[in-house]
């Protein structure tokens with residue numbers, strides 16, 4: 001990966017109204033003393049959206065003049081886990097960042113093609129960037145909790161940034177629920193007010209997953225989330241992915257073939273031949289990709305013969 005920015009998963013673009021675009025907010029009609037109507041945002045757990053399918057169609061990407069992806073199409077069905085595999089530099093992370101509009105944050109970057117979330121083009125000019133980023137969360141290779149913020153506040157940081165009001169009981173519920181889903185609750189339940197930066201690397205990564213889950217994403221993108229973790233932490237993250245199946249659509253970039261085989265339903269093998277942009281050589285059912293690939297290059301890669 002190159003030096004693209006590592007942002008919190010809940011980056012907010014202040015030009016837009018973050019409350020209006022939040023999937024967790026409902027609006028109560030309220031009247032001020034002068035009789036003027038005003039809407040008040042409040043937290044509503046029942047408003048949590050279901051997993052959504054992602055369809056990438058004919059995606060090409062450039063950094064300056066250099067084309068790094070060429071007409072890549074991939075369907076990521078709702079509630080499934082898709083692994084993106086392939087040698088270094090073939091465009092997996094670039095593709096992942098295109099799925100939640102992070103690629104466009106790199107000044108020289110451009111792209112062509114479309115990404116549809118439940119049929120809606122996230123690049124449609126009518127669509128808000130913040131809405132796309134909130135529905136499509138991201139976890140990075142390097143854990144990035146807010147170090148001085150408590151574990152409790154870290155978990156619900158997205159709620160706060162969205163300006164959504166929640167009662168103490170609702171926040172407590174969300175903190176526990178998100179930390180449980182991220183397989184971290186038992187380890188931190190007695191020290192929720194301690195700083196997130198005081199956790200181990202593996203725990204920090206799971207805290208970041210909990211923070212992403214707390215804003216109820218429909219899709220969770222994970223860019224080599226275990227590459228800096230020990231085997232135990234890796235197993236916990238994989239358990240989390242397993243438990244999210246059906247509830248959230250997960251797309252994970254991994255260099256670990258055993259991990260791809262363990263966690264994913266479908267796999268996409270990316271490859272960039274010398275001086276050419278990355279393409280998907282083969283994609284399909286993970287079992288088939290590992291045991292009876294159609295393309296010799298896929299067979300060579302999954303069996304460790306190159307890359």
Ligand SMILES: Nc1ncnc2c1ncn2[C@@H]1O[C@H](COP(=O)(O)OP(=O)(O)OP(=O)(O)O)[C@@H](O)[C@H]1O
Nearest residue numbers: 001002003004063068088089090091092093094106
């Ligand atoms: N910010 C950037 N500016 C210029 N070129 C970039 C930038 N980020 C990535 N690239 C280039 O785009 C190509 C694809 O990079 P990308 O990080 O998407 O590949 P990758 O398959 O995820 O690699 P890795 O597995 O090593 O993370 C590479 O040639 C890389 O050098």
